[in-house]
Amino acid sequence: MKVRFWGVRGSLPVPGRLTNRYGGNTSCVEVRPRGDWPIIIDAGTGIRRLGKSMMESAFGDGRGTAHVLISHTHWDHIQGLPFFSPFYQQGNRVHVFARQRHDTHLQAVFASQTEDPYFPVPLSALRAEIEFHELVEGSQFEIGRAKVTCTRLNHPWIAMAYRIDVDGAAIVYCSDTAPFSDVLLEHEFIRTPPQVGGVLDPAVAEKLASMRAGLVAMCRGADLLIYDTQFTPEEYRARPHWGHSTPDDAIHVAREAGVKTLCLYHHAPTRTDEQQDVILHATQELCRTAGEPFEVIAAYEGLELALGDEEGA
Amino acid sequence: MRVRFWGVRGSIPAPGPETNRYGGNTSCVSVHTASGELIIIDMGTGLLSLGNSLLPTEFGKGAGKATILLSHAHWDHIQGLGFFAPVFIPGNQFVLWGHAKSSSLLEGILEGQMNPNFSPLYTLRNLGATVDVRAVIPGEPFEAAGVRITGRPNPHGSTTALAFRIDEGDRSFVYASDVGYAPGGPSPEVLELYRGASALLHDCTYTPEHQEKRRNRGFSSYEDAADAAARAGVGRLIMFHYDQDYADTDVDALHASCRAALDARGGQAIELTAAAEGLELEI
Numbered sequence: 001m002k003v004r005f006w007g008v009r010g011s012l013p014v015p016g017r018l019t020n021r022y023g024g025n026t027s028c029v030e031v032r033p034r035g036d037w038p039i040i041i042d043a044g045t046g047i048r049r050l051g052k053s054m055m056e057s058a059f060g061d062g063r064g065t066a067h068v069l070i071s072h073t074h075w076d077h078i079q080g081l082p083f084f085s086p087f088y089q090q091g092n093r094v095h096v097f098a099r100q101r102h103d104t105h106l107q108a109v110f111a112s113q114t115e116d117p118y119f120p121v122p123l124s125a126l127r128a129e130i131e132f133h134e135l136v137e138g139s140q141f142e143i144g145r146a147k148v149t150c151t152r153l154n155h156p157w158i159a160m161a162y163r164i165d166v167d168g169a170a171i172v173y174c175s176d177t178a179p180f181s182d183v184l185l186e187h188e189f190i191r192t193p194p195q196v197g198g199v200l201d202p203a204v205a206e207k208l209a210s211m212r213a214g215l216v217a218m219c220r221g222a223d224l225l226i227y228d229t230q231f232t233p234e235e236y237r238a239r240p241h242w243g244h245s246t247p248d249d250a251i252h253v254a255r256e257a258g259v260k261t262l263c264l265y266h267h268a269p270t271r272t273d274e275q276q277d278v279i280l281h282a283t284q285e286l287c288r289t290a291g292e293p294f295e296v297i298a299a300y301e302g303l304e305l306a307l308g309d310e311e312g313a
Numbered sequence: 314m315r316v317r318f319w320g321v322r323g324s325i326p327a328p329g330p331e332t333n334r335y336g337g338n339t340s341c342v343s344v345h346t347a348s349g350e351l352i353i354i355d356m357g358t359g360l361l362s363l364g365n366s367l368l369p370t371e372f373g374k375g376a377g378k379a380t381i382l383l384s385h386a387h388w389d390h391i392q393g394l395g396f397f398a399p400v401f402i403p404g405n406q407f408v409l410w411g412h413a414k415s416s417s418l419l420e421g422i423l424e425g426q427m428n429p430n431f432s433p434l435y436t437l438r439n440l441g442a443t444v445d446v447r448a449v450i451p452g453e454p455f456e457a458a459g460v461r462i463t464g465r466p467n468p469h470g471s472t473t474a475l476a477f478r479i480d481e482g483d484r485s486f487v488y489a490s491d492v493g494y495a496p497g498g499p500s501p502e503v504l505e506l507y508r509g510a511s512a513l514l515h516d517c518t519y520t521p522e523h524q525e526k527r528r529n530r531g532f533s534s535y536e537d538a539a540d541a542a543a544r545a546g547v548g549r550l551i552m553f554h555y556d557q558d559y560a561d562t563d564v565d566a567l568h569a570s571c572r573a574a575l576d577a578r579g580g581q582a583i584e585l586t587a588a589a590e591g592l593e594l595e596i
Contacts, residue, residue, distance in 0.1 A: 012358060012396050015328035015337025016590075024328025024337065045325060048557070075392070075431045083325050083557075101430075109430050117386045117422055120470045120530060156433040189435040242433065269361070269396070 001146075001167045001307050003224060004030045007046020008299040010176070010230045010244065010266035011076050018272040023301025025049075026076040027266060029173060029226065033166040034309060036144045040068045041162060041173045046301065047080035055085045062091025062128075067143045069150075070098035071175055072159035073109055082114050082121060092128035095143075099152070099160045100134035102187070107132045135160065137214070151214040153177035155243035156185050163218050169308025172219045172259070175228035175266045179249040180212035182240045190241040212253075219257035223307045226299065227253065228266040232279070235268070247283040247296075254294050262287075264298040314460075314481050314596050315345040316512070320359020321588040323491075323518050323532065323554040324389050331560035336590025338362070339389040340490055340554060342514070346481050350458035351379040354477065354488050359590065360393025367399050375404025375442075380457040382464070383411035384490055385474040386422045395427065395434050405442035408457060412466060412475045413448050420446040449475060452502060465506045467492035467499070470531025478506050485510045486596050489541070490554045492516045493531030499541050507545035511596050514588065515541055517552035517567065535567055539574035542583055549584040550575065551594075 007013075007025035014024040026044025033039070038054065040047065051059075058064040064086055071077055086092045098106050110132065111123045123130070133141075137152045137160075146166035153159040154177050161174040178185055183194045184204045200208070219225055227250035231239070236246050247264060254262040264283065267276055280298040287296050297303075320326075320338030327337040339357025346352065353363065364372075371377045377399055384390055399405045413419035420437070423446065427434045437444060449455070449464040456462075460481040466473035469491045476489035487510040489503075499507065507513050518524070518532035533541075535552065542550035552571055555564050568587040575583050586594065 012361060012392075013326035013328055013337075014361075015322075015326050015332055015358075017330075017333050019328060020330045020333070024326070045328075048325065073430050074433065075426075078431075079325070079388070079392075104430070112425070112428075112430070117472055118388050118391075118425065120387070120472070157429050187429070189429075189439060191439070 001034060001169055001171075002032045002304060003171055003307060004032070004304040005046075005299045005301055006030060006050045007044040007080070008265055008267055008301060009044070009076075009269060010228070012269045013045045013079075014269045021273040021300060022267055022276050022298070025301060026079060027071070027175060028080060031164055031171060033144060033146050036146075037065045037067070039143055039146060039164060040066060042071055042077045042175070043068055043081045043084065044076050044078070045080045048083040051083065051085040055089070059086040059089060059092050062089045065093045067095045068097065069148070069162050069173075070096060071161070071173065072155060072157060073098065074157070074176070078110070078113060081110070082119055087126045087128045087130065090127040094128050094130050095133060096130060097133045097135055099158060100136055106134050149218060151218045152211060153215070154180055154185050154208065154211060158186060161215060161218065163222065167308040170222045171224040171226065171307065172222045173226045174215065174219070174253075175226065176230075176243050177228055177245055178240060178243045179245050180208040184208055185241065185243050193239060193241050196237045196240050216253055216257045219253060219259055222257065222259045224261050224263060224305065225250070225254050225257070225259040226263045226265045229264040230266045230268045247279065251283070251287060251292065255292060259294055261295045261297060264296070314347055314479070314484055314486060315593060316486060316596055317343045317593040318359070318588045318590055319343060319363040320357040321553055321555060321590060323556055325557050326358045327557040334561040334589060335555060335564050335587065338590060339392065341393060342488065344479060344486060346458055346460050348459045350460070352382060352458050352479065353379055354382045355384055355390045355490070356381065356393040356397070357389050358393050358396070361396045364397040364399050372399040372402065372405055375402045377405045379407055381407055381409040382462065382477050382488070383409060383475070384477070384488070385412060385469060385472060387491070388426070390491075391423065391426055394423070395432055400440045400442045400444065403441040406445070407442060408445045408447060410447050410449050410455070410457065410462070410464070412464070412473065416446050416448045419448055463506060465503050467503055468495060468531065469493060470529060476503060476506055478510065484596050487513045487547070489514065490516045491531065492533055493528065494533070494537060498537070498544065504541070504545055507541060507547060510545065510547045512549040512551055512594070513542050513545065513547040514551040514553050516554045517571065518554050518556050520567065520570065523556065535571035536574050539571055539578055539580065543575060543578035543580040547583060549586060552585070552587045
């Protein structure tokens with residue numbers, strides 16, 4: 001399979017010279033099993049260019065099928081959807097997957113993204129056939145030859161991590177999540193930052209431990225682990241309730257799960273290319289010194305990786 | 314008054330080296346009045362940088378006050394609010410004027426973007442600063458930031474967007490983004506709003522060819538902008554809200570074509586500026 005990054009930024013798109021190399025578009029990754037339709041993970045602003053490139057293929061004639069896995073519906077993960085060209089071509093089929101809500105059907109959540117007065121084109125006016133699929137933690141399903149599994153993460157309003165197994169390789173997409181140590185993030189707004197390293201209620205600690213164990217199990221042996229590393233340790237200490245991790249947190253999961261490559265992802269909007277270089281090099285150095293068996297890379301727009309049967313092809 | 318552009322792009326932010334010069338952030342303009350008050354027009358992604366630039370001022374201490382004018386609530390005009398640092402500092406006070414049948418309806422629209430489905434902020438109530446939301450009555454001038462402001466709706470696809478005129482002494486600045494006129498151009502009331510402005514910032518999303526293909530979206534071509542400027546007899550026309558697919562070189566071409574369109578309409582005396590992120594103009 002091939003994996004290509006179309007948007008690597010968290011929270012807000014950040015155009016400008018300072019982000020030209022890593023890219024300013026928000027979250028979007030394309031996974032393309034060999035000879036098959038694309039599986040898209042998240043629909044931040046990066047999906048706009050991906051959609052345009054897809055229109056050069058069968059999607060341009062309304063003969064394409066795409067699957068979109070949404071980690072969660074925070075704006076930086078869905079903002080690009082109304083600008084996804086294949087939606088506007090009759091005949092295309094798009095399946096959108098996301099976690100089931102406790103109160104609202106997924107289709108209503110996505111419909112409200114583009115209803116009046118927020119956007120001129122309502123969901124009902126799109127010409128492709130769009131089907132919404134609600135997931136619960138642990139859901140397993142197949143997209144063509146690909147096997148997809150998911151587990152929940154520690155993020156406000158809850159995000160999902162996905163694993164895709166196909167062509168003899170496995171990737172895991174794990175964004176957005178806080179580490180599983182200081183606060184449980186679900187449906188409650190947390191006004192005051194909890195103390196990092198403080199003592200947790202035993203029930204909360206158990207739930208977090210179980211969530212983390214689920215993630216580590218899902219990451220087991222993956223060729224590529226794409227992980228939310230938006231924060232530096234200082235930023236995390238100030239905002240542990242915002243639902244993002246540091247490279248250290250990602251290293252621990254990567255080590256325990258025995259992955260082959262760890263990919264830093266969901267870069268902070270304020271991070272310049274130079275600052276991101278520093279974070280990448282420090283993380284690589286740390287892992288080299290510690291003798292970690294995995295490689296560390298950082299996602300940037302346009303990065304394409306070939307995995308499994310595709311390697312060397 | 315001093316006008317500065319923080320975001321000049323339409324519809325969706327367009328990051329990448331090809332937009333470095335004009336900028337890829339969505340609509341956001343600041344106006345500093347001669348008496349030192351701050352007016353912010355639209356809250357696209359450009360608001361992030363404007364907010365950070367205000368932190369060394371009284372806004373960093375929770376003692377800032379500003380007026381916000383909202384043309385309409387399409388996402389590219391409101392997305393920056395949750396990333397505007399001064400709005401998280403208790404003590405700062407914002408009065409936001411926009412278009413709705415009532416101020417509570419407008420507040421509800423802004424609440425919609427903070428909905429926990431879309432944002433970790435959950436509600437406007439979680440912003441530390443106060444945001445006092447008020448509905449503009451079309452054509453009825455109001456006093457804010459020590460100046461006189463008038464708003465009038467323009468057609469914008471299936472909806473409308475407010476154009477604003479700010480008058481301070483003998484200087485006037487008009488902001489008219491996101492407008493797709495009916496055949497015949499601006500309504501008499503809107504033309505009156507533009508009339509004789511020192512500077513008219515106008516929607517200039519497309520070339521006429523692109524606009525022809527996408528007219529139902531409710532944006533202007535450079536010809537529409539040149540028409541409006543020439544007919545209203547403004548001092549300067551400012552091009553704004555470029556299509557997300559236009560690279561810097563496309564905007565350069567748009568600029569040259571707009572100059573020719575102005576000249577062809579007897580507007581040789583009208584100065585022409587293509588808005589770019591970071592550009593500042595003394596009106």
